[in-house]
Amino acid sequence: MKWPLLQLKHVARFGYGDSLPTDEVQSGLVSVFGSNGPYGTLGRANTLGPAIVVGRKGSYGKVNWSDEPCFASDTTFYIDASTTLHSLRWLYWLLQTLRLDQGSDEAAVPGLNREEAYARRVPLPPPNAQKTIARFLDFETHKLDSLLAASQRVLDLLAEKRKAIIATAVTRGLDPKVKLRDSGVPWLSEIPAHWEIERARWLFRERDVRSTTGDEEMLTVSHLTGVTPRSEKEVNMFEAETNEGYKLCEPGDLVINTLWAWMGAMGTAPVKGIVSPAYNVYEPGPRLTPAYIDALVRLPAFAQEVTRYSKGVWSSRLRLYPEGFFEVYLPVPQQGEQRAIVAHIARETAKLDAVRAATERTIALLKERRSALIAAAVTGQLDVAAVDGAYGGADAY
Known part of the structure; x- marks a missing residue:
């Protein structure tokens, strides 16, 4: 046409x-x-x-x-x-x-x-064709938008399921029939009776070793992704002329973004690297498995707990200093159980991630279909007049 x-x-x-x-x-x-x-x-x-x-x-x-x-x-x-x-x-x-x-x-x-x-x-199609195109696209995009909304709900449910799997595993363990006891810690509530509770001061020590060259891998700390190499992320942020004097961290160290701890910006380092001097780095003791700690500290409930020990006038400017972090209580299963918990989380979240990836591909295809349909209709590549009767024939604006 x-x-x-x-x-x-x-x-x-x-x-x-x-x-x-x-x-x-x-x-x-x-x-x-x-x-x-x-x-x-x-x-x-x-x-x-x-x-x-x-x-x-x-x-x-x-x-x-x-x-x-x-x-x-x-x-x-x-x-x-x-x-x-x-x-x-x-x-x-x-x-x-x-x-x-x-x-x-x-x-x-x-x-x-x-x-x-x-x-x-x-x-520029004639006036009648304009109204026909509008009716067609209103009807067809509504169907696609409904599918997109349903797919987004699936993603939201998967995200909630993922959070629930991790939270249950790191605070209740893997045995649903295990005997529980009151932890005495409000953010944890009940925990398996055989688990121990310890203040962070007895489980970590602060590491404050500075880079002499600044050439090590730069790590970022986010409430969304935990600790990751900057090279793996698309970031647009201020970069200093030199990274000399940045804090060194070893694989498995807990890194906390002091300013954004209240949002959950913390996690364990996957590789050796350096982080901002404004962050705090903690070396875990022998009773802890780093992957277990990473899952634990990234719980929203943990971020709320450390907020209690943060300092600042405004909630959006709270800072978690070492003396505050060391006051926090954490659950401590035996290391073998910690490793089992980590393996369980990896298996179950891998299943969810597969469904999520498939759903995201579906969303991408639906969006492509929607865009292509609109372009074909408004340019005349698609003859919508032939199917106009299916849309009731009501006038469009």
Whole structure:
């Protein structure tokens, strides 16, 4: 199907959003749209309804839809019936194929350049075809979006299952029939009766050895991934001119990001390396298996516990110093049981990871299918008129 190609400026005009009024109470029933979508309400609108809101700053190029009149903020453009004569819903789908997020002429504050967007050439189907395309895509993408939402729920359930497997194993052991006793430690509650409880001061000693060259492997400490080599992660962060004086850590050492311990930024080092001088490094004693400690300290409940021993005025600026960490109580199974727990966690999480990887592949394929479907429909590569009856034939905006 061949439709004429026109520059976008001949199809629609981008209206500028407005600054939020400071002299009005920012409450009401009208949605306020920023570049990422709705984020508040106001008592009046500055668009007609429905409207398309396109990110101009920040998440520029992102295309949002509002069924009702809305307030487009000053970080956005908008399109409504006052700025185009064409089907708004068709235009909404068309804009998603233009990759408006892939270009900016403003280095200091990246944004969508309206003139560059206007210069894009787009196929212009006749009005009836625009409405047919909109109906088709509304119906088909709804089905795909439902599948995507279901797949995301699977990922969420897998993540929760993973947390539960690890938490149960490191605080209750592997025998569901084992006799339990009150640990006397609120964050642990009951533990197997034969396990011991010790303060961290009797299980670790602080290691403060500095690199003389700074040439060792740089390690990062995150609440999401624990301790990992920086070379394995995509990080954009400040790098010092030299790493001389950074703290050395050995494989199996516990490394705690002093500032972000309250978020769970800690774990055991997988390899020898160096970490920021602001972090604390602890050498585990002979009663501990490093992999068991890694699983234990990365429990959300453990992060909450160390918060009690952190110092600072604001919760987001708490710091966990050695004297605070050494006050924390930890469960200590026999080393053979620790190793069994680690092996169990590895087996069970490997099964979950396989399902997660398959689900992520499904999500990627669904997203590819969705994008391809939209592109084929709005460019005329897919004849949607032949199946229009399946969608009820109701008019689209």
